[in-house]
Amino acid sequence: MNHPCQCSPLGDSALLLSFGNQISPQINQKVHAAAERLRQARLDSVIELVPAYTTLTVYYDPCRITSGQPYEMIKEQVLNRLQNLESKKVGTGKLIEIPTCYDKEFAPDLEQVAKHCQLSPEEVIGLHTSATYDVYFLGFAPGFPFLGGMNKKLATPRLENPRQKIPAGSVGIAGEQTGVYPLATPGGWQLIGHTPISLVDFEKESPTLLKPGDKIRFKAISRSEHQEMETLR
Amino acid sequence: MSLTLLEPGMLTSVQDLGRFGFRNLGFSTNGAMDTLAAKTANLILDNPESAPVLEYTLTGPTLKFHEPAAICLTGGNPVATLDNQPVDSHTVISIQSGQILKIGSLRSGCRGYLAIKGGFQLRETLGSCSTYLRAGIGGLEGRALKENDQLKFTPMSSQESLKHEVSLGLEFTHYLEEPKSTLPVRFVRGPQFSWFSKQGLETFLNQPYSVRPDSDRMGYRLSGEKIVSQHSESLITEGATSGAIQIPPDGQPIILMSDCQPTGGYPKMGNIISVDLPRVAQLKPSDTLIFQEVSIEEAQQELIEQRFSLNRLSIAAKHYWKRIQDEYQ
Structure with missing residues (x-):
């Protein structure tokens, strides 16, 4: 039998399927394809399935x-x-646009990131908004996406002193990753913008805007557009 | 039908057995730390075992009941009184309207539980009443309970109220062994077990580790002899679960608990077996533990046996409550 993954116990009530040992869109697609297969199989004893970069936890x-x-x-x-797992189809694979205001008011670290990357703030915004990002998985906090696809030119280390509170909706960079905070939490990310849309709504049956396997793009909006969208929420 | 918290106790929150089906969206499951104690309290009262209960830490709340109720205390062993008369754990405590239950500090253990017959009336968030402190959802307004909070509960049937004219003390403890805090905590190997050097493994298996004061519902941080890894690469963030024994670069283990994130980036030596995790949840800061490796077969067999013993408890409790009803018909 040809199995696409390694299987090991994660305690007595979970098992870990591993599809590779590097972060890549191809390996992550296999993870989502496996999750989809197992969702459809509706095995009696299975409680839930949690994808990560290269693994699926059952x-x-x-x-x-x-x-x-x-x-x-x-x-x-x-x-x-x-068996015979195809990696083509990835979850819902929806493309979701995240309107983001990169105005100074919402981007306390934009100058710092630009300086570190030897770019102008405009170039940082240009590179950040021109990529399509894969939602590899959600973790850390409800609705928090681990994204792949950031231009390596934007890589900037985390803040030396994490902030006590980062407002919900903050868009930031940490190392080679970019992400958006669904809830206010402490954190050390370099903040380069803010989205007025909410990424998590606990009253909804499907409480997060993003799902594992989705794709996102950041779209630059002006301060007035940001304000308008925020009042509409 | 309600009760009022005259004193909140320490980190008292509403918990059930957890919020499942949302870990793929980044949610913690939350839920009782000592799930065995929470299930036992509910089963003794013939509630569904997953009904919401109150969990407190080291010191319990003081509650004023505005209607008759039947409750059960489990978990750590508290100095508890009902209108200044001592009451026991693991038994049905009948309470009259106006009475005050004072749950003091725990004589043993770290967490206590209170279940109420009929259950608390709370709105579920995403299928669970468990309080998710970090996200501010579940339980009562998504937070720990405070002074003057009111909790509603389902009224009992008239027969059950009647029986509360007599105090009943039925011991169910013999169905479930008392937790033994000196026993080793058993684990099964995790995916990165082989990352650790022979010396690292020897340390882990033979040295005692003590619970650090900054341990909480997210994780138990331990301190002891450093566990050496022979692996230089860092782990790609992967799934984790409560009971996972993570070894960060400083070599001091962290045991993930009920409020843990669904994914983690530290290598895992192993996972504490489900039947032993409630014992870990009852350890207090500066308590020590020793790890022992068991096979997955043994871990699952133990869990299945525990399921059977809980089922026996449930049947016994159902008989008990039926008899109470019959007596007044």
């Missing part, structure tokens, strides 16, 4: 597996479903 209830040794049973069931 949480299950061993007490619901009544015959055989639970780990061996679930491993077999899962691996059987993942």
